[in-house]
Structure formats: structure tokens, C-alpha cells
Amino acid sequence: MDARPTIMVTNDDGIDAPGLRALIRVLVSTNLYDVRVCAPDSEQSAVSHGITWRYSVSAKQVDIDGATAFAVSGTPADCTSLGLSKALFPSIPDLVLSGINMGSNCGYHIVYSGTVAGAREAFFNDVPSISISYDWVGGISNVNDYTLSAEACLPIISAVLADIKNQTYPGRCFLNIDLPTDIQNQKGYRLTTQGKSIYKMGWRQVTSGLPGGKMSSTMTMDVNSSSSPETYSSAVPAGKLLFTREVNAAKFDENDVDFQSLKEGYITVTPLNGLSNAEAECQTFFKAWLPSVPERSASSAL
Template identity: 40%
Template sequence: MSAPLPRILVSNDDGYFSEGLHALVEAVSPLGEVWVVAPDREQSAASHAISLHRPLRIKQVRERWFAVDGTPTDCSYLALVHLLKDARPQLMVSGINHGSNLADDVTYSGTVAAAMEAAQLGVPSIAFSLVSRGPFDFGPAARFARSLAQSALSRPLPPRMLLNVNIPGGVEPDGYIVTRLGRHSYGYDVVEKEDPRGRKYYWIGGTDYQHEDIQGSDCNAVHLDKRVSVTPLHLDLTDHGRIAGLTSWTLDGFQRHDPDGA
């Protein structure tokens, strides 16, 4: 009797209808039983927002394919805590995002947040993004996603594993590099406008892209080497290097205690 196919959860932040999601589903479908739980509309830059103050609705699009009127985090939570609670997936994949999620982008990205929520709930997860502003050719990214997912499923994985993957657009990548997060900027612009009723409104963000040349970074791998970056992330945001420095601070009227309660 053959072993059951591994269960794979797919989500994203561009919506259940997006081309990148469909490319990812097609890529991983030969590897297992695929379930899709994705937002019913675009939720780019939603970060790790979760809906605690309004009800959520789930619409079944077709077999094992669901649209949620919430954030990417809501989708992962509902999938793992409700829809798939009786048989959790062996792997969660998110994307393929229409655009990069390099460096500081991971703090804003809904694509990464969907994977992060799944990892936080104990399911190994991978976020995939295509570094392009269009046109989007998801072929190379989908091929890499299949290969990485297949390798992941072939071995025991830590339950909170979280990988952030960026594939350069417009080229066939020359392999991949295991990287660290880099540093980049899109500029810091605020455009002030006025609506027909005389009220001001603002567009924030920028289009002046530049990244720091940091050896071993995801930005260098994608932009300079034209290779896929695979960056392991973790959920402990503690800046361990600053702990010792903070213990030397003196606060008037307050005594510092050690973590062990002393």
C-alpha cells in the first residue's frame, strides 16, 4: 500500500486569481495534495495583520481551493486552525509574488507574512517572489519553486522553518545562493495632492531604488549575480548583541533584575 501524498498548503497576497499563485500551484501539484487558501482580493504590503475585530468569510472556489475576505495571515490561520485542522500539511508555500521581497521588504510583505504565520503555527514554510516590475514570466520561478519544494518534502524539516526566496526576473537564473537579508531603499517620498472638495491626501513611498553592496546578501545575489536568493528567517526578533549593553544602563528609581529572577 503506497504512502499518502504529502499535503501542501498554498497562499499569497496578490489574491486567489493571480497568475503567480496559479503558476505556483501548477508547479507543486505533482508533489502532493494541494490546498489553496488565499485572499479574495489583492493584499500586498498587508504585513502580518490579522483580523480580530470583524468576522471573516470563506468562499469555496472549487475543490480544495478557497478565497478568504481577509489578510494573508488570516488565510494561513484559517487554513491550519480550521480547514485543515484534522490533517495538517507537511509544507506551506506562498506566492509567487508579483515583485520582490528582499531585505526590509519582509517586514511589509503579505507574501512573507502568510508563510510566517504558517511557520509560527508549526508548518515549515517557503515564500517565493519574482523580482520584476513586469512583464512577469513565472516559468523560471515556478521551476525553482518545484525543485526547492521537492527537496524540502524529501527530508525531515523543523516545524518553524521559514525560507524567503527571490527569483530574478527576465533571465534564467544561474543557480541559487543561500543568503542573508540585505539593505535597500525605494526612496522616501510623500506626494501631496488635493481632492475635488479641497481636502489634502497623500501618496507615500518612492521609486528611486538602490541597494547596499553587502557580500552574501539577498540583494547582491539577485541584482548583481542574477541568481536566486534563499534566505532562512526566524521569528525571534531579539537583538542579542545589544543585551549586554542594555544591562549597563542605570534608571533612576528602578532596579535592574536578571532574567532568572535575581
């Protein structure tokens, strides 16, 4: 019987994504972990915490050296849920890792992220988890940066598993890790909080579409990028208008601790939970506002 800790890996970029493969190779190379993989069979970027409900999903075993791996026709949350269910693997893993994502996941983009959802689903099922993203920049980053990112995360992974074994690891959160573009010269770990940074997006009418619902990686959410979404010659159905998203501007401020720290070259470590509570001043406002609603409604009807 294998006494090593069990790690299950998922992602949102798909089973063949270089970030996922680099993370698996680094984990396997340590020979310290029993590595399992349950990842989408195609790209699922920016699907957030969507789940498959009305249809079945398929799982196909995939050959990945040193790991037991399955490609699943579902979302990252589906993959985590299936991987934890004992329907696919014989036991529940000690730790779930989701990533390494192509593109950072800070601020409000955490809500959109399928990578973060893969870890959040484990949190919902009381299994410790970490989402991992690399701040890929086109023309600067290269595939080897994923390996460096995975290696940089090994001390955190080891420490988390040690605390799990000692029953000292907190169960009220999961971790979101973002690694800087210049990972080779990273400045170390920094504990951060989720900020409010976001890339504001608009819509542009197009004359051809993306067949089969193909998605662009979150890497393309770069306001400085001159690239445009790939287009195809598929005709627009009669009577329908076709639109595609485009990035208009980035919105952030100096209080966005995760985003700013990442841009300064730190590996950001942000504890998250499954809830998005309103800020204190909103709670204060509505505490006084809600009791007055019936009276205000009655007076407005006069």
C-alpha cells in the same frame, strides 16, 4: 485515502494573481502533491502580518483545476491561520507555500511583505513554510516567468518535503526565496542572509483618492519607474487632506547579501524566523545603559 504530501498555497496578490495560479498549475502538473489553496479574495500587498480580529471573514470555494481552493476576505496571515485550523480543511498540511509574489522581498521589505507573513504565520503554528517572490520588472518580465519561477522552486519543495518526512527538517526557521528577473538564465541557488535594503518612501498630496482602499502591487516599488499611482475622480471630503505614498530612493549596500545576490541573477534562499533581534553592539550598549537609568533619572530631576 490520498497518501501524497499536502501543500497549502496562499499569497498576498489575491486568488486570481498569475503568480499564485502558475505555482498551483506547476504543483498540480507533477501529480505528486495534494494541493490546497487558501488565499485573499483581493489584493493584500504590503499588509505585513496584519490579522482580522474584530470582524468575521468569509470563505468562498473557487474552481481551480486539480486543487481544493478558497478565497478569503482576509489578510495573508488570516488565510494561513484559517487554512491550518481544520475549520476549512480536514487536516494540517505538510508544507505551506506563500506566493509567487509580483516583486521581490529582500532586506527590510520582508517586514512589509504580506507574502512573507503568509509563511511566517505557518512558522508560528509549527508548520514548515516557504515564501516565494519573483523580481518582476515592468517592460521586461512576462507572465510565463511565473511558471519558470515555480519550476525552479520544485527541487527545493521536493527536498523540504523529503526532510519533513524523514523528520530531519529544522523547525526553528522558514525559508524566503526570491527569483531573479532573468529567471530563464538564473545562476542557481545561493544561501543568503536578510540585508537592510529598502526603498525610501515619501508622501505627496493629491486631489483624488483610491476608492475602497485599493492597493498597488509591490511591483510598483521601483525607483526607476516613471509610472505614477492611478487616480480617481472621487472628491476629497471637506476639511481633509489626501496623501499618497511615492518612492524616493533605494538604499542598499554591498553587505545586503539577499538583494545583491538576486541582482546578480541567483535564486536567493534566506532562512528566517519570527524574531527581529537587535544587533550585538546594541545589546552590549543597553546592558550597561539600563542599570544606570534610575540614577540618571534622579540626577536630572535635581
